[in-house]
Amino acid sequence: MADSKPLFSLDGDPVAAEALLRDVFGIVVDEVIRKGTSASEKVCEWKEPKELKQLLDLELRSQGESQEKILERCRAVIRYSVKTCHPHFFNQLFSGLDPHALAGRIVTESLNTSQYTYEIAPVFVLMEEEVLKKLRELVGWSSGDGVFCPGGSISNMYAVNLARYHRYPDCKRRGLRALPPLALFTSKECHYSIKKGAAFLGLGTDSVRVVKADERGKMIPEDLERQISLAEAEGAVPFLVCATSGTTVLGAFDPLEAIADVCQRHGLWMHVDNLLKHCHGSQASYLFQQDKFYDVALDTGDKVVQCGRRVDCLKLWLMWKAQGGQGLERRVDQAFALARYLVEEIKKREGFVLVMEPEFVNVCFWFVPPSLRGKQESPDYSERLAKVAPILKERMVKEGSMMIGYQPHGTRGNFFRMVVANPALTRADMDFLLNELERLGQDL
Amino acid sequence: MADSKPLFSLDGDPVAAEALLRDVFGIVVDEVIRKGTSASEKVCEWKEPKELKQLLDLELRSQGESQEKILERCRAVIRYSVKTCHPHFFNQLFSGLDPHALAGRIVTESLNTSQYTYEIAPVFVLMEEEVLKKLRELVGWSSGDGVFCPGGSISNMYAVNLARYHRYPDCKRRGLRALPPLALFTSKECHYSIKKGAAFLGLGTDSVRVVKADERGKMIPEDLERQISLAEAEGAVPFLVCATSGTTVLGAFDPLEAIADVCQRHGLWMHVDNLLKHCHGSQASYLFQQDKFYDVALDTGDKVVQCGRRVDCLKLWLMWKAQGGQGLERRVDQAFALARYLVEEIKKREGFVLVMEPEFVNVCFWFVPPSLRGKQESPDYSERLAKVAPILKERMVKEGSMMIGYQPHGTRGNFFRMVVANPALTRADMDFLLNELERLGQDL
Numbered sequence: 034m035a036d037s038k039p040l041f042s043l044d045g046d047p048v049a050a051e052a053l054l055r056d057v058f059g060i061v062v063d064e065v066i067r068k069g070t071s072a073s074e075k076v077c078e079w080k081e082p083k084e085l086k087q088l089l090d091l092e093l094r095s096q097g098e099s100q101e102k103i104l105e106r107c108r109a110v111i112r113y114s115v116k117t118c119h120p121h122f123f124n125q126l127f128s129g130l131d132p133h134a135l136a137g138r139i140v141t142e143s144l145n146t147s148q149y150t151y152e153i154a155p156v157f158v159l160m161e162e163e164v165l166k167k168l169r170e171l172v173g174w175s176s177g178d179g180v181f182c183p184g185g186s187i188s189n190m191y192a193v194n195l196a197r198y199h200r201y202p203d204c205k206r207r208g209l210r211a212l213p214p215l216a217l218f219t220s221k222e223c224h225y226s227i228k229k230g231a232a233f234l235g236l237g238t239d240s241v242r243v244v245k246a247d248e249r250g251k252m253i254p255e256d257l258e259r260q261i262s263l264a265e266a267e268g269a270v271p272f273l274v275c276a277t278s279g280t281t282v283l284g285a286f287d288p289l290e291a292i293a294d295v296c297q298r299h300g301l302w303m304h305v306d307n308l309l310k311h312c313h314g315s316q317a318s319y320l321f322q323q324d325k326f327y328d329v330a331l332d333t334g335d336k337v338v339q340c341g342r343r344v345d346c347l348k349l350w351l352m353w354k355a356q357g358g359q360g361l362e363r364r365v366d367q368a369f370a371l372a373r374y375l376v377e378e379i380k381k382r383e384g385f386v387l388v389m390e391p392e393f394v395n396v397c398f399w400f401v402p403p404s405l406r407g408k409q410e411s412p413d414y415s416e417r418l419a420k421v422a423p424i425l426k427e428r429m430v431k432e433g434s435m436m437i438g439y440q441p442h443g444t445r446g447n448f449f450r451m452v453v454a455n456p457a458l459t460r461a462d463m464d465f466l467l468n469e470l471e472r473l474g475q476d477l
Numbered sequence: 478m479a480d481s482k483p484l485f486s487l488d489g490d491p492v493a494a495e496a497l498l499r500d501v502f503g504i505v506v507d508e509v510i511r512k513g514t515s516a517s518e519k520v521c522e523w524k525e526p527k528e529l530k531q532l533l534d535l536e537l538r539s540q541g542e543s544q545e546k547i548l549e550r551c552r553a554v555i556r557y558s559v560k561t562c563h564p565h566f567f568n569q570l571f572s573g574l575d576p577h578a579l580a581g582r583i584v585t586e587s588l589n590t591s592q593y594t595y596e597i598a599p600v601f602v603l604m605e606e607e608v609l610k611k612l613r614e615l616v617g618w619s620s621g622d623g624v625f626c627p628g629g630s631i632s633n634m635y636a637v638n639l640a641r642y643h644r645y646p647d648c649k650r651r652g653l654r655a656l657p658p659l660a661l662f663t664s665k666e667c668h669y670s671i672k673k674g675a676a677f678l679g680l681g682t683d684s685v686r687v688v689k690a691d692e693r694g695k696m697i698p699e700d701l702e703r704q705i706s707l708a709e710a711e712g713a714v715p716f717l718v719c720a721t722s723g724t725t726v727l728g729a730f731d732p733l734e735a736i737a738d739v740c741q742r743h744g745l746w747m748h749v750d751n752l753l754k755h756c757h758g759s760q761a762s763y764l765f766q767q768d769k770f771y772d773v774a775l776d777t778g779d780k781v782v783q784c785g786r787r788v789d790c791l792k793l794w795l796m797w798k799a800q801g802g803q804g805l806e807r808r809v810d811q812a813f814a815l816a817r818y819l820v821e822e823i824k825k826r827e828g829f830v831l832v833m834e835p836e837f838v839n840v841c842f843w844f845v846p847p848s849l850r851g852k853q854e855s856p857d858y859s860e861r862l863a864k865v866a867p868i869l870k871e872r873m874v875k876e877g878s879m880m881i882g883y884q885p886h887g888t889r890g891n892f893f894r895m896v897v898a899n900p901a902l903t904r905a906d907m908d909f910l911l912n913e914l915e916r917l918g919q920d921l
Contacts, residue, residue, distance in 0.1 A: 050576035057580040097801030132494035136501040183627035208681025235679020237652025326871040357541030427770040
């Protein structure tokens with residue numbers, strides 16, 4: 034058999050396996066943890082898709098490769114990947130590298146289990162419970178239920194599904210055709226996953242009634258009332274209001290108290306509660322045997338629409354243990370303080386215009402290049418300004434100096450959205466952001 | 478500010494971050510990669526939930542903890558977690574530790590990006606494309622589309638949603654109430670996610686028509702025909718057949734050719750194709766700007782119902798690169814050979830009874846303890862035999878010697894389901910499995 038072994042099989046060779054993993058970890062330390070977080074290195078190494086495909090030699094072949102080659106491949110993957118841990122990566126709502134969170138993930142991945150039963154995830158079933166309890170406390174709840182979901186979009190679908198089940202438990206068995214037409218309400222600033230979810234769940238995107246938001250992006254409760262009456266007049270049954278705390282672009286907070294009043298008056302669902310198991314349960318006998326020798330209430334897998342589910346709690350738990358509630362609170366305070374610093378700098382500098390005073394850590398602003406300054410009254414001003422952000426984005430990405438997102442919003446043309454999320458950021462990074470935009474746009 | 482820092486904040490201290498990660502990695506090497514895969518160590522360290530909660534000290538407090546304490550916590554998490562990489566972990570469809578896959582995950586986690594756009598995941602957008610292309614080739618397709626999903630249950634929901642959209646594109650906007658009642662067909666052996674999915678997608682579990690399976694667990698095409706006619710007679714519109722290749726418990730393969738004939742005759746969907754983007758798309762402007770400076774067809778995020786999506790392709794890609802197609806093929810061959818060896822051993826040994834000849838790597842069998850041998854004719858035989866597996870399971874878990882799943886199936890009482898998945902397994906591990914069951918059940 035020996036000569037027919039693939040070039041690089043480690044099956045049943047723990048010493049070689051360990052050596053490989055040590056080498057890969059060494060590469061991760063050098064290339065991600067050190068260089069990736071260093072302000073003097075590039076955020077990204079832009080390549081056109083065609084060129085990148087060639088550089089990576091992605092093709093999967095019949096013959097295996099040597100350890101040396103595999104290590105080279107790991108280096109290439111890291112080299113051409115965006116460094117989301119870099120202090121000048123501002124492109125998404127996430128950024129930075131939390132060493133405790135990463136440590137938690139490395140442990141999770143090495144243990145490689147699934148969160149369905151206490152039997153095969155005893156530590157994580159209990160840990161998830163504790164982390165969720167603590168998260169509920171943060172929003173002021175003393176009881177409740179929950180699960181970690183693979184992302185916010187699926188969490189939003191759960192909310193819609195639970196609200197539907199709460200109103201019409203029969204839906205689970207008989208489907209939506211057995212129900213009157215339903216209507217759910219959200220503001221035009223909501224995350225796009227609400228509409229995606231409505232389509233996926235069979236409600237159809239038409240069932241999503243869009244409530245007006247004020248100029249700051251907050252849902253207008255009076256318009257919510259109006260939309261509810263309108264839906265009822267059209268024969269639909271309102272069942273859910275999806276409010277948002279921190280919208281994706283503007284970081285706006287819907288007025289929850291006022292919306293809650295409206296929900297209460299109309300008997301509408303506003304939040305997820307402990308109906309998970311009845312709503313999602315299917316009682317698969319091969320996982321959830323009821324003759325087990327421990328309390329089967331700990332087999333939480335039947336609460337979710339997934340079967341296998343990754344362990345997500347350790348990352349957060351370990352970070353929380355290390356930082357403590359105080360440490361996390363300080364991070365939040367610091368992010369707000371830095372966002373405030375950035376806002377003041379924007380106000381001071383020529384060529385920068387705030388879209389609005391932020392209420393969260395999203396800071397939205399335009400960079401107005403020299404040729405457009407003082408031209409607000411010219412008829413093509415907005416059109417020309419909207420073209421600036423894409424040009425600057427292309428320049429920064431191709432240089433690898435920084436990454437920040439931009440988008441249009443209603444009648445407002447493309448503006449930049451800065452999100453202060455990385456706890457390693459300092460005022461110098463805020464200054465860099467503005468200086469770099471100035472440098473990149475000085476000829477426009 | 479220094480004195481108000483939490484006890485263990487590493488923010489902005491890359492040297493300390495690196496030191497922590499090195500220590501955690503060292504623990505992973507010792508406790509998981511070495512001990513976790515060693516046959517002489519325990520598979521699990523069973524504790525009652527109450528005791529485990531105390532041992533882990535799960536509570537999240539206001540004060541942060543020292544590095545030493547955090548490392549101790551990592552050790553405890555690993556200690557009380559099930560070692561799915563252990564050669565005697567047979568409890569799930571997955572097991573073993575593939576060093577290349579784990580290396581891929583460590584790289585993925587350290588890069589911590591999301592799969593939505595080429596902009597922030599250039600390597601992984603191209604890599605996913607290549608891996609999916611290669612996977613399609615394995616099933617004989619020369620074109621198509623696809624995405625990695627967070628698990629098989631959500632993949633199954635995608636299949637149902639795509640089939641529905643294919644038949645009635647209007648459903649996305651107008652919902653299921655605008656459609657006639659729909660019917661989908663699957664065998665009684667299908668994974669429970671089909672029913673969960675039907676409920677989640679608003680079709681209702683009643684829309685799932687259960688087709689009879691033969692005694693080996695294979696869907697009976699003649700009954701599928703019958704069920705389709707029945708559904709039509711009841712006014713429902715058949716739109717989808719969910720066939721299974723390798724059922725969860727028995728590892729049965731539905732007769733795909735015969736089912737495909739039925740689907741073709743009735744115009745029913747049997748597979749997922751390239752409709753993903755039209756079906757799931759919502760065109761969020763803040764992610765999927767159309768004025769980007771590269772081909773926006775590479776921003777694959779709008780194909781899925783998620784927004785952020787973890788990178789799953791690197792793990793498989795790196796393993797494939799290292800092993801080559803040949804190496805992976807050899808692993809499959811070896812798993813089949815070992816399953817065959819186990820079957821022959823079961824036939825030879827007193828006290829072991831096959832549920833059926835397996836056609837896959839699932840081997841289902843009863844262990845008949847001494848007191849029940851030769852008593853097949855006694856009226857309470859089945860009832861008493863069904864009680865054996867839970868007792869043995871409790872004993873093995875409490876000793877930590879092995880883990881294997883059991884379940885009832887139709888009129889068949891609890892039997893063990895062995896899945897040969899871990900490529901590091903040898904004949905000695907098969908012998909161990911049978912010897913251990915004999916040892917644990919000798920007094921029954």
